[in-house]
Structures are given as C-alpha cells and as structure tokens.
Amino acid sequence: MLELLSGKEAAATAIDKSADPCLRDEYPLDLAFSMAQLAKSCVEHDLNTRPSMPQVFMMLSKILSSSLDWDPSDELNRSRSIDSGR
Numbered sequence: 001m002l003e004l005l006s007g008k009e010a011a012a013t014a015i016d017k018s019a020d021p022c023l024r025d026e027y028p029l030d031l032a033f034s035m036a037q038l039a040k041s042c043v044e045h046d047l048n049t050r051p052s053m054p055q056v057f058m059m060l061s062k063i064l065s066s067s068l069d070w071d072p073s074d075e076l077n078r079s080r081s082i083d084s085g086r
Contacts, residue, residue, distance in 0.1 A: 019032060028066075030066075031066055031067055034059075034066075035063060038060070038063070042056065
C-alpha cells in the first residue's frame with residue numbers, strides 16, 4: 001500500500017497487489033482506485049491540502065453509493081471474456 005501511496009508503481013498493479021486476495025480480482029478497480037486516492041490525500045505532507053473530515057465523509061459516501069450499483073457478476077463476466085481472449 002505504501003508503494004501505491006508514494007506513486008512508485010502503476011496504480012492498477014499496486015491496487016491488485018494490496019487488495020485482499022479473497023476478493024480474487026472481483027471488485028471494481030475504479031472504486032478501489034478512488035479509495036486509494038482518498039487515502040493518499042489524507043496523508044499529504046502539507047496539512048492544508050488534506051481533506052477535512054466532512055470532505056472525507058462526502059467522498060466515502062460517493063464511493064459507497066457507487067459500490068451499491070456495482071454487480072459482481074459484471075466483473076466476473078469481464079474477467080472470463082479477457083481470459084478467453086474476447
């Protein structure tokens with residue numbers, strides 16, 4: 001996760017490496033990326049650039065709302081089509 005936050009690796013690869021292996025890549029990468037960006041903004045060196053708690057709450061609410069629209073079967077179908085070369 002530190003590599004992701006410090007920008008030393010490509011974001012998608014770093015997210016995949018830091019995600020819970022029990023998820024087996026069956027999660028929306030864009031939402032994981034949004035969470036990583038939020039986490040990074042919360043640990044900015046300059047305190048003035050960090051989001052306030054109300055801002056964090058709003059960002060987390062948006063991520064949660066987006067996750068409720070996510071259908072795990074879509075991710076599974078996408079993974080299968082990539083594996084089969086479609």
